[in-house]
Amino acid sequence: MIDRLKNINISKILITSLLLWILIGFILYPTLRTFSVSVHSQGDISIINYLKVLETDAHFTAIKNTVVLGLLTVLICGVIGTALAFLVHFFELPYKRVIDKLLMMPLVLPGLIIVFAFVQLYGESGLITKTIQNIFNLKEVPFKFSGLSGILLVHAYTQYVYFYMNVSIAIKHIDQSSLEAAKNLGASRFTLFKSVIIPFIKPALIASSIITFMTGVGSFSAPSIIGGSFKVMTTQILLAKANNFMGLAASQVIILTVISIMYLVVFRYYENKVTFVSQVKGVKISPIAINNKITRNVLYAILIILVVIIILPILTIIVLSFVKPGTWMVDIYPREFSFDNYVKIFSKSRAFAPFINSIAISLITAVSCMIVALPSSYIIVKAKSKWKVFIEFLVMLPWAVPSSAIAINMINAFNHPTIFTGENVLVGSYILLPIAYFVSLLPLMVRTTTISLHNLNDDYIDAAKSLGASRWKTLKNVIVPFLYPGLLTGFSFVIIRSIGEYTLSAFLYTTSNKPISIAMVNGIFEYEIGLAMAYGALVVLIAFVGNLFINKIRKY
Amino acid sequence: MAFVEFRNIKKIYGERAVCQNINLQINKGEFFTFLGPSGCGKTTLLRLLAGFIFPEEGKLFLNGQDITTLQPEKRNVGMVFQNYALFPYMTVYENIDFGLKINKIPKKEREKKIKEYLEIVNLEGYEKRSISELSGGEQQRVALARSLVVKPEVLLLDEPLSNLDARLRDKMRAELKDIQSKLGITTIFVTHDQTEALSMSDRIAVFNKGQLIQIGSPNEIYLEPVNSFVASFVGETNLFEVKIVGNKAYVTDEFILSLPKKLDGKFVSIRPQDVILSKSQPLDGGYKGIIEEIKYNGTLIEYTIKCNNIILKAVQINNYKKKSLISIADSVYINIDSQCIKVLKY
Ligand SMILES: Nc1ncnc2c1ncn2[C@@H]1O[C@H](COP(=O)(O)OP(=O)(O)O)[C@@H](O)[C@H]1O
Numbered sequence: 051m052i053d054r055l056k057n058i059n060i061s062k063i064l065i066t067s068l069l070l071w072i073l074i075g076f077i078l079y080p081t082l083r084t085f086s087v088s089v090h091s092q093g094d095i096s097i098i099n100y101l102k103v104l105e106t107d108a109h110f111t112a113i114k115n116t117v118v119l120g121l122l123t124v125l126i127c128g129v130i131g132t133a134l135a136f137l138v139h140f141f142e143l144p145y146k147r148v149i150d151k152l153l154m155m156p157l158v159l160p161g162l163i164i165v166f167a168f169v170q171l172y173g174e175s176g177l178i179t180k181t182i183q184n185i186f187n188l189k190e191v192p193f194k195f196s197g198l199s200g201i202l203l204v205h206a207y208t209q210y211v212y213f214y215m216n217v218s219i220a221i222k223h224i225d226q227s228s229l230e231a232a233k234n235l236g237a238s239r240f241t242l243f244k245s246v247i248i249p250f251i252k253p254a255l256i257a258s259s260i261i262t263f264m265t266g267v268g269s270f271s272a273p274s275i276i277g278g279s280f281k282v283m284t285t286q287i288l289l290a291k292a293n294n295f296m297g298l299a300a301s302q303v304i305i306l307t308v309i310s311i312m313y314l315v316v317f318r319y320y321e322n323k324v325t326f327v328s329q330v331k332g333v334k335i336s337p338i339a340i341n342n343k344i345t346r347n348v349l350y351a352i353l354i355i356l357v358v359i360i361i362l363p364i365l366t367i368i369v370l371s372f373v374k375p376g377t378w379m380v381d382i383y384p385r386e387f388s389f390d391n392y393v394k395i396f397s398k399s400r401a402f403a404p405f406i407n408s409i410a411i412s413l414i415t416a417v418s419c420m421i422v423a424l425p426s427s428y429i430i431v432k433a434k435s436k437w438k439v440f441i442e443f444l445v446m447l448p449w450a451v452p453s454s455a456i457a458i459n460m461i462n463a464f465n466h467p468t469i470f471t472g473e474n475v476l477v478g479s480y481i482l483l484p485i486a487y488f489v490s491l492l493p494l495m496v497r498t499t500t501i502s503l504h505n506l507n508d509d510y511i512d513a514a515k516s517l518g519a520s521r522w523k524t525l526k527n528v529i530v531p532f533l534y535p536g537l538l539t540g541f542s543f544v545i546i547r548s549i550g551e552y553t554l555s556a557f558l559y560t561t562s563n564k565p566i567s568i569a570m571v572n573g574i575f576e577y578e579i580g581l582a583m584a585y586g587a588l589v590v591l592i593a594f595v596g597n598l599f600i601n602k603i604r605k606y
Numbered sequence: 607m608a609f610v611e612f613r614n615i616k617k618i619y620g621e622r623a624v625c626q627n628i629n630l631q632i633n634k635g636e637f638f639t640f641l642g643p644s645g646c647g648k649t650t651l652l653r654l655l656a657g658f659i660f661p662e663e664g665k666l667f668l669n670g671q672d673i674t675t676l677q678p679e680k681r682n683v684g685m686v687f688q689n690y691a692l693f694p695y696m697t698v699y700e701n702i703d704f705g706l707k708i709n710k711i712p713k714k715e716r717e718k719k720i721k722e723y724l725e726i727v728n729l730e731g732y733e734k735r736s737i738s739e740l741s742g743g744e745q746q747r748v749a750l751a752r753s754l755v756v757k758p759e760v761l762l763l764d765e766p767l768s769n770l771d772a773r774l775r776d777k778m779r780a781e782l783k784d785i786q787s788k789l790g791i792t793t794i795f796v797t798h799d800q801t802e803a804l805s806m807s808d809r810i811a812v813f814n815k816g817q818l819i820q821i822g823s824p825n826e827i828y829l830e831p832v833n834s835f836v837a838s839f840v841g842e843t844n845l846f847e848v849k850i851v852g853n854k855a856y857v858t859d860e861f862i863l864s865l866p867k868k869l870d871g872k873f874v875s876i877r878p879q880d881v882i883l884s885k886s887q888p889l890d891g892g893y894k895g896i897i898e899e900i901k902y903n904g905t906l907i908e909y910t911i912k913c914n915n916i917i918l919k920a921v922q923i924n925n926y927k928k929k930s931l932i933s934i935a936d937s938v939y940i941n942i943d944s945q946c947i948k949v950l951k952y
Pocket residue numbers: 619620624642643644645646647648649650651
């Protein structure tokens with residue numbers, strides 16, 4: 051008995067130490083390292099890097115632009131996402147479930163692919179742009195898809211989903227009785243909205259605004275490809291890195307991280323203030339029927355347009371992936387289609403390598419995320435370890451750090467030998483990219499595992515034991531069935547997020563691990579649109595399969 | 607004239623009428639109870655009166671005014687919800703203030719009223735509490751105060767005691783009744799618990815499957831049920847399907863009850879307290895039975911007796927003088943006064 055206790059204790063200490071080693075080595079140390087680089091200049095401590103950022107017009111404008119972009123993204127996505135959530139969940143609607151699923155789709159589509167699809171549709175020589183120009187016989191292009199408005203359009207498409215998702219859940223939790231109680235006390239429609247509906251969805255609004263802001267200021271694909279003269283910090287950081295101004299890059303990373311975390315802290319505080327516990331069991335609201343025929347038809351029309359807008363980019367990618375190479379130069383619409391692009395990817399090793407790289411890196415990332423997330427969430431949820439808070443802080447930290455910042459942290463940390471890497475230099479090696487993916491996606495994995503672990507009430511384990519189940523049986527028949535939906539969901543999400551990842555890749559890829567996103571960008575710049583779109587279509591395919599898989603997983 | 611009136615009300619959900627032919631008149635100041643099993647349409651009737659839903663047929667009147675199509679916020683009907691529906695993001699004070707604010711009552715006056723009503727519901731000093739810090743009973747009182755403070759013409763209570771534990775329920779029952787009679791507010795109380803209905807109401811309406819079955823004082827409902835449903839739903843009873851020939855009611859061919867006079871009907875109902883048990887044979891014969899089960903519940907002792915293949919329930923007061931001499935498997939004689947047999951048509 052005592053021996054066994056000893057064994058448990060030793061393995062506990064061993065696992066905790068190993069975990070701390072990994073988290074400190076790959077999350078905390080790189081962050082601190084970047085900070086240290088940012089406050090050094092030619093070997094001395096100095097704030098010259100920060101002064102440079104703040105005093106150079108171009109850099110300072112980038113800071114301003116980043117904040118503006120973040121706030122406008124929140125505003126636009128907030129309006130769109132909230133309106134859609136109400137439209138779908140507050141009113142009676144045909145095909146509600148299908149529309150809901152469709153509206154969630156941008157969650158699994160990599161930003162880079164959306165950017166390219168949008169360029170093909172709304173860019174200077176885009177399909178929609180040219181079509182409109184033709185129909186109305188315009189000399190000039192009707193709109194410009196670039197700069198701030200272009201980025202915002204992409205953000206609106208890719209990020210409304212956070213608001214949509216959270217507000218939808220909140221709407222479902224509005225208590226019908228509370229609405230009726232308010233009416234009963236004489237509340238007008240306006241008061242009802244202001245005093246009952248808004249308080250119910252406010253926590254969701256704030257939570258969504260946090261994730262949207264952080265994604266907005268950390269956005270890289272859209273600004274780097276269609277930003278044009280609208281410079282933001284993420285692109286400036288890449289520029290500094292490309293020119294090997296690591297001190298400058300580091301100080302920009304620190305500023306960007308601080309902006310992101312500041313918003314998080316302020317709004318988290320505010321969120322906690324407006325979040326409430328509802329003690330009694332609420333009565334679910336029943337969707338409101340729209341009886342006015344005109345209003346209803348207008349709503350349906352809006353919905354149909356929305357559905358088209360959402361599907362169009364994906365359709366574009368798929369159609370264009372079949373365009374015969376070298377046939378689509380001057381025409382508005384492509385005419386010749388073939389499987390050539392796919393044949394090329396699967397038969398030419400140079401074209402096939404990125405596909406394999408992405409799959410390999412995604413798998414490495416997902417497996418390592420799972421291995422690290424499992425003990426981490428166990429310690430966070432169940433254990434009474436004194437390291438609990440510290441571990442939770444470390445695993446969630448990358449959530450608030452933009453990808454470009456994580457990339458710079460990796461370079462700063464591993465461009466020289468460290469004890470965490472067995473005295474190896476990782477910059478330039480294959481493994482640095484998967485490590486960066488791992489760091490940036492660990493919070494996602496930990497989230498899903500923690501939720502499952504929360505569901506695994508200790509009573510179940512006790513019940514199993516009291517029914518005579520052995521340790522092994524308990525693990526196999528109780529613990530694993532509870533955890534596996536969460537683990538599988540997290541695993542699939544990590545794969546989906548990794549397969550089309552662009553930001554980290556742009557900073558860290560080498561010839562040995564060039565991923566699909568980089569190959570896609572190269573394809574575009576070499577005018578191999580069809581090839582690029584074929585890569586894109588493969589990513590979309592994998593994302594959909596993954597998503598389908600997630601939907602199939604049994605949830606408790 | 608009636609203060610609240612349901613006139614020929616019918617409500618349809620989908621294809622199904624969940625209540626129909628409802629005609630009810632409630633007087634000013636009355637404590638009126640809707641009693642019926644779960645799903646019989648009680649909540650639906652309250653929601654119709656409050657204006658959250660509208661009837662397919664019929665009219666609703668409040669204080670002489672036709673309110674059938676009036677929006678809920680225009681009705682001045684106060685409702686306490688089954689789950690209380692307190693706004694979870696507001697304090698106790700803000701919850702009670704909600705309706706007053708909407709009515710644009712000056713702040714000073716609001717403060718005074720809130721204090722007054724918190725006192726009425728025995729929650730002095732709870733102003734700053736958040737809803738999640740309250741017990742079930744306290745939430746219930748806040749909900750009551752919130753409804754009462756705006757001075758509704760009629761107060762609707764939807765199973766207000768159902769979420770409380772037994773002990774608290776008894777206490778709140780008395781308190782609720784007390785507040786109601788102090789304020790003299792016309793009240794419609796919904797419950798599926800017959801004890802609650804009998805002990806609190808001025809009058810009761812019994813519902814079943816969307817139909818109004820009987821209206822009457824608690825005593826009338828208990829003693830003069832109009833049919834077998836009311837007889838068995840309100841209070842314990844021995845209900846038998848019988849064949850009546852002359853002034854004899856045949857439960858079986860062996861178990862025959864004599865009626866006070868020739869009556870027509872299909873059922874008889876005998877309250878357990880009217881089934882008299884004795885160890886020795888009474889003068890007029892009586893039936894012999896075997897005690898199958900005895901249940902003590904403090905004041906009363908309940909017996910289950912098997913007699914000629916039928917099962918009878920009887921109760922006796924559990925007092926010292928009559929200290930029970932009957933135990934399980936004893937044979938006893940059963941005597942039923944013909945005056946205590948209630949004959950029912952259906
Ligand atoms: N919104 C609704 N849609 C359809 N059926 C409903 C709705 N509300 C209540 N019902 C049905 O109407 C009947 C009466 O319900 P209710 O008035 O809540 O009963 P009670 O309060 O007496 O338990 C039930 O059969 C219930 O299922």
